[in-house]
Every structure is written in structure tokens, then in C-alpha cells.
Amino acid sequence: MDNRTLLDRMTAQFPDAVLEPVEFRGDLSLAVRPERYFEVARFLRDDPTLRYTFLENLCGVDYLGREPRFEVVAHLVSMLHLHRVCLKVGAPEEHPHVPSLTPLFPTANYQEREAYDLLGIVFDGHPALARILMPDDWLGHPQRKDHPLVEEEIAFTFNQEWIYAHKPFAKE
Amino acid sequence: MTSTLHVPTPQEITEPAIAGKTETMVLNMGPHHPSTHGVLRLVLELDGEVVVNVAPDVGYLHTGIEKTMESKTYQKAVVLTDRMDYLAPLSNNLCYALAVEKLLGVEIPERVQVIRVLLVELQRIASHLVWLGTHALDLAAMSVFLYAFREREQILDIFELVSGARMMTSYIRVGGLAYDVPADFLPTVDALLRIMPERIDEYEALLTGNPLWLERTVGVGVIDAEAAIAFGLTGANLRASGVPYDVRKAMPYSGYETYDFEIPVGKNGDIYDRYRVRMAELRQSVKIARQAWERLRALGPGPHMTLDRKVAPPPKSEITHSMESLIHHFKLWTEGFKPPRGDAYVSIESPRGILGCYVVSDGSPKPWRVHFRAPSFINLQALPHMAKGRLVADLVALIASLDPVLGEVDR
Numbered sequence: 001m002d003n004r005t006l007l008d009r010m011t012a013q014f015p016d017a018v019l020e021p022v023e024f025r026g027d028l029s030l031a032v033r034p035e036r037y038f039e040v041a042r043f044l045r046d047d048p049t050l051r052y053t054f055l056e057n058l059c060g061v062d063y064l065g066r067e068p069r070f071e072v073v074a075h076l077v078s079m080l081h082l083h084r085v086c087l088k089v090g091a092p093e094e095h096p097h098v099p100s101l102t103p104l105f106p107t108a109n110y111q112e113r114e115a116y117d118l119l120g121i122v123f124d125g126h127p128a129l130a131r132i133l134m135p136d137d138w139l140g141h142p143q144r145k146d147h148p149l150v151e152e153e154i155a156f157t158f159n160q161e162w163i164y165a166h167k168p169f170a171k172e
Numbered sequence: 173m174t175s176t177l178h179v180p181t182p183q184e185i186t187e188p189a190i191a192g193k194t195e196t197m198v199l200n201m202g203p204h205h206p207s208t209h210g211v212l213r214l215v216l217e218l219d220g221e222v223v224v225n226v227a228p229d230v231g232y233l234h235t236g237i238e239k240t241m242e243s244k245t246y247q248k249a250v251v252l253t254d255r256m257d258y259l260a261p262l263s264n265n266l267c268y269a270l271a272v273e274k275l276l277g278v279e280i281p282e283r284v285q286v287i288r289v290l291l292v293e294l295q296r297i298a299s300h301l302v303w304l305g306t307h308a309l310d311l312a313a314m315s316v317f318l319y320a321f322r323e324r325e326q327i328l329d330i331f332e333l334v335s336g337a338r339m340m341t342s343y344i345r346v347g348g349l350a351y352d353v354p355a356d357f358l359p360t361v362d363a364l365l366r367i368m369p370e371r372i373d374e375y376e377a378l379l380t381g382n383p384l385w386l387e388r389t390v391g392v393g394v395i396d397a398e399a400a401i402a403f404g405l406t407g408a409n410l411r412a413s414g415v416p417y418d419v420r421k422a423m424p425y426s427g428y429e430t431y432d433f434e435i436p437v438g439k440n441g442d443i444y445d446r447y448r449v450r451m452a453e454l455r456q457s458v459k460i461a462r463q464a465w466e467r468l469r470a471l472g473p474g475p476h477m478t479l480d481r482k483v484a485p486p487p488k489s490e491i492t493h494s495m496e497s498l499i500h501h502f503k504l505w506t507e508g509f510k511p512p513r514g515d516a517y518v519s520i521e522s523p524r525g526i527l528g529c530y531v532v533s534d535g536s537p538k539p540w541r542v543h544f545r546a547p548s549f550i551n552l553q554a555l556p557h558m559a560k561g562r563l564v565a566d567l568v569a570l571i572a573s574l575d576p577v578l579g580e581v582d583r
Contacts, residue, residue, distance in 0.1 A: 075545075
């Protein structure tokens with residue numbers, strides 16, 4: 001399996017879903033329509049001649065200032081062909097929703113939770129989309145490019161009351 | 173199938189218990205528990221001593237390494253990679269360096285690749301020795317730890333010799349190595365590789381046929397090949413389930429295709445098979461390191477960096493008489509190099525599994541986004557599946573057999 005064969009196969013199977021194939025440094029990446037993303041991943045996984053059964057990596061990227069602002073990148077590996085393909089799907093800023101791959105690949109569970117936690121991308125169909133690395137009461141998504149980079153004040157005895165009163169958990 | 177492969181969240185266990193809907197007991201294990209190998213919290217749902225459900229809760233060590241890298245130049249971000257998987261810093265260095273090199277499209281001299289392979293295989297031995305020692309310690313076999321750390325110290329001394337640091341090495345840089353290996357590198361490594369095979373026999377003599385060890389590990393924490401792939405298990409954990417997938421063979425990097433080695437594979441996917449696979453990997457690593465050692469000796473002295481002046485700074489001796497070298501030196505250390513726009517993903521076989529690095533460049537000297545596919549983070553998802561229906565004592569053995577490093581889980 002090489003990039004050319006796979007690309008021909010995918011464009012024949014999904015003539016309208018694959019938006020823009022890019023080959024960079026020998027790696028093939030396919031930008032797909034959000035509404036067909038799940039279907040494309042399922043086809044790659046289940047087709048007996050392809051068998052991209054292993055979801056190696058899934059992460060989000062914040063392209064601030066570009067439309068769509070967010071992008072989810074998934075790397076699928078075929079252990080049959082020893083070949084890797086990258087799927088990319090965009091999500092607009094005002095509605096950052098992407099279909100979840102967890103029903104197909106249980107390994108996507110934590111990786112999608114991480115992308116939700118740090119970038120605020122919502123994965124529709126995820127069984128338990130909750131924060132994973134940041135505390136549950138954290139406000140905002142720290143890996144977004146517009147998240148303010150501020151230092152946290154250290155609580156000493158003389159200022160701890162003021163600091164704790166302004167923490168998110170101090171509200172109730 | 174996917175319903176049985178669900179990874180529970182802590183809330184899924186605690187909320188019904190708080191509401192009083194369950195007959196089972198909910199217990200916190202960690203975050204400060206000696207056998208969770210770091211700051212890992214497990215929420216256990218117990219029926220007597222039997223685990224009904226378990227939910228890992230991670231994030232206590234989150235340091236925002238990926239975010240911090242976005243404000244460093246490519247070369248300066250290398251030091252942050254050491255801090256992820258602190259038991260295998262050289263593997264992290266290599267993965268990041270390979271990803272940026274792929275983005276840049278630079279050629280790496282053969283000698284550099286040989287040194288990288290040699291060091292990464294020594295790193296694998298050192299990391300597996302920590303796993304072996306702590307795993308045995310968790311199952312109350314005290315003395316294995318002392319044997320394992322004896323050789324690990326020797327390997328860390330080699331790292332100190334080449335990089336000046338035992339753990340936070342930052343030795344493999346984008347474009348090559350930080351500096352050349354010292355003159356006594358080859359004899360020191362030779363002394364280690366000479367004793368290693370018999371030392372591995374020693375560890376195996378303590379554990380492989382030990383009835384107490386067999387009782388705690390055989391048939392415990394079984395995961396089949398299909399579930400292992402679905403959960404994204406990698407490394408020895410995947411190969412113990414009978415899947416012969418190793419990135420060094422499947423998609424070779426740094427010239428691994430030219431080395432002669434085998435991929436040890438298990439059958440049952442239990443703790444004992446993971447132990448056997450890792451022990452066999454130790455022997456294979458010694459074999460690869462010996463081949464790299466022979467090649468390095470045959471190659472003799474040579475470059476320790478790529479010769480591409482747009483990436484590697486010129487030698488200090490050139491700066492005094494070459495204007496162009498001075499400019500390159502100044503540009504590289506103040507501004508850094510600028511890879512073309514695009515993204516690159518590279519994965520390597522780290523001691524814990526497939527370590528991947530995804531780098532996005534916007535054409536500036538700082539990465540737009542760096543993401544690490546952390547094997548410990550993803551391997552941890554399989555823990556609930558393996559632990560259900562087992563005793564709490566088996567859970568301790570299970571965590572050790574997955575070999576997570578919490579610094580890498582949380583990054």
C-alpha cells in the first residue's frame with residue numbers, strides 16, 4: 001500500500017468527502033468533510049483490503065485566525081500494509097463540534113477528552129466527554145492560542161484570603 | 173464490543189455511590205500510593221476485595237509541556253522533552269528531533285544515526301531495568317530491585333559521560349547530537365555490553381521459574397489481541413498479546429532496518445507474558461547496541477551534527493575567520509531556524525510503546541503546535557478492562573506490568 005493507491009481508492013469511494021489530499025515529506029493526509037469523517041474512518045477500519053484498525057494518534061490544533069479555526073488530526077495505521085494515513089477535519093470557532101471516533105476506536109476516548117479539555121473541541125457521540133488533565137472547575141481551555149498567559153500568584157499568609165476568594169472554587 | 177471496551181470516568185463510579193444507589197464500596201487508591209508508580213489516582217468500586225470497576229484519574233502532574241513548547245524555538249524546546257518520560261529522556265529527545273528533522277528535510281550523517289541507536293537501546297535497557305525492579309518490588313520481591321539498579325547505575329554513568337546529566341540528558345538535538353561522544357565512550361559501553369547477558373540471566377534466575385512469581389502473574393490481567401489494538405496498547409503490552417507490531421520493523425527510523433534483531437512476542441497477554449517479552453527485549457537491545465557499537469568503532473571519528481549550516485551551527489574555530497559562519501552562528505542562536513509551513517508526524521518505539529510527535533510549523537522559528545502521543549497515557553485506558561473481576565492485590569501487579577510513567581501521562 002502506498003499513498004497513491006490509497007488516495008485513488010478513497011477518491012473513488014468518497015468522491016465528495018475528501019476535500020484536499022496533501023502529500024508532505026512522504027506522508028499522506030486527507031482533509032475530509034466533518035459530516036463524512038466518521039464514515040471515512042469506519043471505511044478505513046472495516047474494508048478488508050485496507051484494515052486501518054489502529055488509531056495511533058488523535059489531537060487537536062488551534063489555527064487562530066484561520067477558518068475553520070480548529071482542526072482535529074487522526075493518524076490511522078494499517079498493520080496489514082504497514083502504512084499510515086492522516087485524517088484531518090475542521091471545526092469552526094462558533095460551533096467547535098466534530099464527530100467522535102470513540103465508538104469505532106476505544107483508544108480515542110482519552111485522546112478526545114484531552115483535546116476537549118485543552119482546546120475546547122466538542123466530540124459528538126463521545127460516551128463520557130469530561131476534563132481529563134485540568135481540574136474539573138477550571139475555566140477556559142488552556143491550549144487555545146488566545147488563552148491568557150498569566151502567572152498564578154503564590155498564596156502566602158498575608159494574601160491567601162484575597163487569592164482564595166478569587167479562585168473559581170470559591171464561588172459557593 | 174465497544175460497550176465492554178468503555179473506559180469509565182471517576183464520576184461514573186463516585187456519583188452513584190454518593191447517591192446511595194450501589195451496594196459496593198468505593199475506595200480511593202492514590203494519588204499518593206507507593207504502587208501507582210507516580211501521582212495516579214484510581215477510583216475503585218469494590219465488592220469485598222474484588223474489583224467491580226476501576227477508573228483512572230490522571231492530570232495531577234500536568235505541566236503544560238506542549239503549550240510551553242509553543243513559546244520556545246525548535247532547538248530550545250528539546251529540554252522540555254526530557255521531562256515527559258523521565259525514565260527514557262533520550263527516546264523523547266529522538267522522537268522530537270526526528271519530527272522536526274522531517275519538517276526541515278535535513279539529512280543526518282550515518283555516524284550520528286549509529287550513536288543515536290546505540291544510546292536509545294541503552295536507554296531501553298535502563299528503562300526496562302526500572303520497570304523490572306519496581307514491578308518485582310510491588311510483588312514483594314525485594315532483591316531484584318537491587319540487582320536491576322546496579323546495572324542501571326552503570327548505564328546512567330554512560331549518559332553522564334556523554335551529556336553531563338544522568339537523567340535530563342537533552343543530548344539528541346535537532347540536526348544531530350549536542351556534542352561528540354568522548355574518547356572513553358566506546359570502552360565504557362563495551363564493558364557494559366560484556367556483562368549484560370549474564371546479568372539478565374541473573375534476573376531471570378530470580379523470577380522466571382519462581383513459583384511465587386508465577387502465582388501472581390500467570391493468567392492475571394489478560395487482554396486479547398483484538399482488545400489490545402482497540403485500546404491502542406503499544407510496546408511490550410501489545411506484543412505480549414501476540415501482535416508482532418514494532419515500529420522499528422514496521423516503519424524503520426534512524427536506520428533500524430539495517431540491524432539484525434527479532435521482535436519477542438507473547439501468547440496469552442497476561443502479566444507473565446509482558447514480563448517475558450520485556451526480558452527478551454532486554455536481550456535484543458543488547459544485541460542491537462552491540463551491532464551499533466561495532467559500526468561506531470569502524471566509522472571512527474566524524475561529524476556529530478548535520479553539515480547543513482541552516483540547521484547546525486558552524487564550529488567555533490570557523491567563526492574567527494569566516495564572516496558567513498559568524499552570521500550563521502548569530503542567526504541560529506538568536507533567531508533559530510525556520511522550517512517550511514506544514515506538519516509532520518513521527519513515531520518511534522520507546523521503552524513504553526509507540527511514542528509519537530506531531531509538529532505543526534507556520535514558517536516561524538517557533539513551533540505552532542507540538543503534540544506528543546504519549547504511550548503511558550494511552551496504555552492506561554486498558555487498565556479497567558484488565559482489572560475487572562480481579563483482586564486489589566492483582567491491580568498492583570497490573571499497574572506495574574503496564575509500566576506507566578506519570579510524567580508522560582500528564583505531560
